[in-house]
Amino acid sequence: MGVGFSPRLTLLCLGFVSGVRTLNPDDPNVCSHWESYAVTVQESYAHPFDQVYYTRCTDILNWFKCTKHRISYKTAYRRGVRTMYRRRSQCCPGFYETGELCVPLCTEECVHGRCVSPDTCQCEPGWGGLDCSSGCESDFWGPHCTNRCQCRNGAKCNPITGACVCTDGFQGWRCEEHCHHNLYGKDCMQECQCLNGATCHHQSGECLCAPGYTGSFQHLSPPVLLQMKMFLFVSCSCEEPCPPGQHGSMCEQRCSCQNGGTCHHVTGECHCPPGWMVWPRTPPPRCRPSETFSLHQTEEIRATRNSMEHL
Structure with missing residues (x-):
């Protein structure tokens, strides 16, 4: 088998x-x-x-x-x-x-950023939009423009860092402060040229004269007027006293001395010519003849004596 x-x-x-x-x-x-x-x-x-x-x-x-x-x-x-x-x-x-990696795919190219997940861009600071092609609006900064600017007084902020770029006449982290005394302009780097106790505008450097001093007046632009709530500034350095016959703030007050008297450009105090004296009994003060002053003075002395005799 x-x-x-x-x-x-x-x-x-x-x-x-x-x-x-x-x-x-x-x-x-x-x-x-x-x-x-x-x-x-x-x-x-x-x-x-x-x-x-x-x-x-x-x-x-x-x-x-x-x-x-x-x-x-x-x-x-x-x-x-x-x-x-x-x-x-x-x-x-x-x-x-x-290579050996799997990387995300974005249909639209991330212009100012990188693709971090499918069809999702991570924008660089200062850029926004789905494809990171739009710059931040004026009040925003940072990645995707999500941070709101903290700047004041018309300042603009850096779209990347958020740092404030102050307008003329302002300083500080948020541009919230005026320039320090005697400084004005861009970055508060210019020195004021005002004299005789005048103060200068923190933005333009124009002088606001102290009482009794003047220069050539000019009107400022409406935005500045609205912000400062003032109407007239002096464009010069306020080195000139008020013209004869005027005194006080902006030299707007007229002297009342009369009879050849002159008034102090700051206080308005009268200086009378020889033979005249200031008569302050009734305001405003005026220059009157010296004998008028003596007569009135004699009458006042007499009145005082009579009142004492009756006591």
């Missing part, structure tokens, strides 16, 4: 296409999935064939040998295709592969 073979398969891989993982699996932007692929293999199997063998028999002519047949099996090989599975790494949706 021949030995029988049971059918069996033996797989021998002739080729294996493996996926080379270049992406870092620890990258949170890397996703993985299972995929199928085909490989060519050489497989073994039990191939049947007709096996001839001899047995003893009563056939005298063949020397008591008889021929018989039986089905036997032998190992054979053939080519086949096998479906295999493997884990494939790829960039998650919204990301694309560059």
Whole structure:
């Protein structure tokens, strides 16, 4: 009896296409999935064939040998295709592969910024908008222009740092202060030229004369007038006293001395010519003849004596 073979398969891989993982699996932007692929293999199997063998028999002519047949099996090989599975790494949706990293993809280019997540730009300070192409409005600064400026008195703030750029005549972190005394203009770097106790405008440097001094008057622009609540400034340095016959603030008051008397340009006090004296009994003061003053003085002395005698 021949030995029988049971059918069996033996797989021998002739080729294996493996996926080379270049992406870092620890990258949170890397996703993985299972995929199928085909490989060519050489497989073994039990191939049947007709096996001839001899047995003893009563056939005298063949020397008591008889021929018989039986089905036997032998190992054979053939080519086949096998479906295999493997884990494939790829960039998650919204990301694309560059080297071993998956970086976010923005449909619109981030003009002044960088793409930090799918279709999301992180703008540089001073820029805003979906694609970081719009400069900050005047009252905002910083990344995406989300910070509100704290500047005052018409100052503008730097769209990148938020630092205030003061207008002429102002200083301080928020431009909340006027220039210090005797300084004016841009960055409060210019020195006032005003004399005789005059003060100068912190923005223009124009002088506001002290009482009794003057110069050539001029009107300022309405915004300055509204802010300062003043109407007239002197454009010169206030080195001239009031013209004769005038005194006081802006030299607007007229002297009352009369009769050749002159008044002090600051206080308005009368200075009378010889033979005249200031008569202050009834305001305003005036210059009157000295004898008139003596007569009135004598009458007052007499009245005082009479009143004392009656006591």
